[in-house]
Amino acid sequence: MVKKRRVFRTFKGIYKMIPYSRQFIDEDDKKAVLEVLNSDFLTTGPKVKEFENAICDYTDAKYAIAVSNGTAALHISSLILLNKGDLVLTTPNSFVATSNSILYAGANPLFVDIKEDGNIDLDKCIDIINQFGSKIKAIFLVHFSGNPVDMEKLAFIRRKYPEIKILEDASHAIGAKYKWKIDNEKGKISKIGDCKFSDITTFSFHPVKNITTGEGGAVLTNNEEIYKKALILRNHGIIRSDFENEDLAYDKKGNLNPWYYEMQELGFNYRISDIQCALGISQLKKLDKFIEKKHFLAKRYDEAFENTIIKPLYKFNEFSAYHLYVVRVDFSRLNITKAEFFYKLREDGIYLQLHYIPINKQPYYKKLGYGSENLPQMYKYYEEAFSIPLYYSLSEKEQNYVIKKLFEVLK
Template sequence: MENKKINKFIPYGRQYIDQNDKNAVLEVLDSDFLTTGPKVREFEKALCEYTGAKYAVVVSNGTAALHIASLILLNPGDLVITTPNSFLATSNSILYAGAKPIFVDINQDGNINLDEAIKLLEKNPKIKAVYPVHFSGNPVDMEKLKFIRENFNVKILEDAAHAIGAVYDEGKIGNCKYSDITIFSFHPVKHITTAEGGAILTNDEEIYKKAQILRNHGMVKENFINKDMAYDKKGNVNPWYYEMQMLGYNYRITDIQCALGISQLKKLDSFIQKRHEIAKKYDKAFENSKIKPLYTFNKNSAYHLYVVRVDFSKLNITKAELFYKMREAQIGLQLHYIPINKQPYYQNLGYGNENLPNMYKYYEEAFSLPMYPALNEKEQEYVIEKLFDIIK
């Protein structure tokens, strides 16, 4: 392959912003509402229409979505099955609610092993929830998630921070057909961005209403408890009155961000199509080589990440050296993820000795390659060429 020169750094992921996105933001900047205005509800409605969920509550970031979801679904002391192969926020949100994560090993595709989760559910009635992550944008085994939903009295949260736009046999991820809540993230490296942002989707009206209240300091402006303070002597609502009924948070998102999200959502399907093209090109390049894609091409995956595995024990280079050498070549690799149970904070809580052989082997071998809609053919060929050069 001809050696190509690249004059800019190629990261593992980045946003795509066009003039329509900029115009949408500028329109809001000229409007009367910069936050808590009509664009928030418009974005929520658009997410419902896209996914098929009944309700959506958009918030300041994906972690805020997880936090609110966990406060709604969990009680202190609950045991919650989840994956060690995720960003810290997934299991941290369980801790925020005073509950306790139980880490289950992963399959070869990086997703949680739901067979192992089912075995634990059969043995331990104290387990109250399951938090699967659609890792890399590839849906977990939804038939097994359906089985859990129908056979165990547990709450289910789908962490779909990687998976907006992913599909399965019964629709789009986010329709909450087999879960109480699905969350999305709109960080710049995700499929669509609001700069920072997240969403809670549900088909349960009670969950929806609680999420709205928790997003805004636990405040309500209806259904008041303190009647003597809320109403005057003639029964009129005091127009200034609000009531804090829960311990909530300021997890609001701005109209500026939501305008960007609405514009981005219109391009989501084209973004995923481009990610599929990139994935197919990587797959073809790595055929019969030492570089093994995490899974063969799957049209249902939203391909937030393109992960490969390499057995470094058979090479004269370590994974750290590969990262450094690729960075010298202006290419950013990333590791998704360090096993959460091995983090010092979790080890201080008593974690770290779990029997998770697939996760530990995965950590030794896996890394993510550049994957985003603006990655052009020349840049991708350069990534592939440099990766082969260095590994050889």
Template sequence: MKKIYYGKQTIQKDDIKEVVKVLKSDFLTTGPKVKEFEKALCSYTNSKYCVCVSNATAALHISSLLLLNENDLVLTTPNSFLATSNAILYAKAKPVFVDICEDGNINLDLCEKLLLENKNIKAIYVVHFSGNPVNQKKLAFLREKYDIKILEDCAHSIGAVNNNIKAGSCKNSDISVFSFHPVKQLTTGEGGAILTNDKKIYEMALQLRNHGIELKSDIAPWHYEMNSLGYNYKLTDIACALGLSQLKKIEKFINKRRKIANRYEKFFKKFEFIKPLYEFTFDSSYHLYVVLIDFEKYKISKKDLFLKLREKGIFLQYHYIPINQQAYYKNLGYGNENTPFMDDYYKKAISLPIYPKLSKKEQNFVQDSIIEILEKG
């Protein structure tokens, strides 16, 4: 039985060829492909500076150390992978969880209300959930009016656009962060990137990526100085060669994802108690495709739907268990936030398979299987 997962990398012959070239070269890490990939990402996103790192969590960690101070309050979403808010804790700052909108993204109107009530809020960490970007005009307004730091977690959203602003451009933020995990729109195996338009942030991010070291070749060819407590968060030339090859095809990959999303929407709109998280839009780069199912109207639980689909070889996923409800966060005093939209979302949401190699036949099988199981109960 062929298994269908919610996400999957698309590796082709040209990708393999580029990786093999690096394997035969003089540099496997900290070489020319890293800078080439960083330059290509700047060109693609219209940002000034880029620092590639070992994964998106490393990118979030470095970014938080550069943006935050101890005990800063940071508005963020409960609807993300743990790394988004964990990075706030790494910097000894304090996440403040804000409810989501109907599209799964953080509610920026609620963020503004909290900013008016509490002058100790120093930053907002927004996540462009599933590939669907937040409203950039609202982001610009909040940044200018309240003089706060803004980080865009673009782990889901490379290739997304809102108001002609590409995800990662940092037009209305201090830092944007990418993920290149295999289930994302492009992959380097593991990997991430920090993007910024601030030269000082860029220079410090370079240091923190490499143990806090700054090379001082003007003193001596071998001389280096450790000026900060950094980390070993470098990304290899092998990974960057794969990333460069993938980046050349990213628009094709995203267009395929959009076609799959459009077909899902047309299919599920025929059913009263199933709806897409948001209407189809070319703004989204569709890392995920989420549908909301009113399980109370059917005779089956979300868990049983997952298990019965696995018997057919279909592996759905759920994104995400609310971060503030995790045991670690509850031990810190979280868990009682007023988040009715997130709570309702958690009851209803499932993530369907979406990746460039998903065939129409496989998509039809997924759709039909979901309806069959729901209606049989």
């Protein structure tokens, strides 16, 4: 049977789409990139370090290593934190890159169910740690949709189980904040990425994220040893100091051979260009403005969906970065399936998305023995959830159109 190709039409004309997310590039961004194109360095130049410093200034992390993409950031981090055979608690509600990075290191992901807000259930993590004890070596969590996990609970895990490595996959969450209080300290507000209760935080700068470098990512840490290891792994495992082969590094008079470098690790070409970093520097300056607009739009969605069949994933949270605006609908009560709903909205020019398919149900993971886990919240979430358009340049008129069409199709 030949499948018919659908022609998407909207109020703005044929083929015009309203995506679930998109980048915003202005003249300042273009100017920043053009300046690099006219400079002496297109890659491995001064803009890389400038971008890394800007990330540290924004998040309050001590070190940042910019890399080619978010998956590269996760890969490097996993190789640093994990050993072969380690058991790692992680979420099934993420892009596959999160758990894939655990496999890259020869470790084993153990999927933990999620909470109503889509984030990993840290209480269940604690239960599993108490059950398995020292077999659990790490937690790889995701701040899903830009909404931070319960950071006070994460701080509790950090204090009670200091031997467990913690990675925050903050691909959705640059610009997010959290409030924390330990013992009798006054409650404080910090930014995701400060690594206060983790060993590493990773970012992604893909175009659909809150800021973009085209493709790009970053590893953040407060640990100097992790920082140095990440720098080496980013660049083929090569160093230019602390050499082991002194007979090759120096001449007979003890002078350093100026051409010399040394590969000490099996590293990767995960470098990021100055062109990308110039864009990142410019974008980072606008991040708070981007999030402010997303907060405005999120509040409008919340008001439109109040006491209706469309349920926002969580009530408005001023600390969320709102990379995604996710809602849930109980399709089992309707005469339309979720797939039919997606197709009908696409015919109206609205491109919904699902974040995410349960990772443990992916065919590759099922071949590894996964797929039968008891994750009721995740499976229910998969049946009901979808992401609707939310991005800086989304106009109120377009948002009203989205809201109108959602209700029209669902009624």
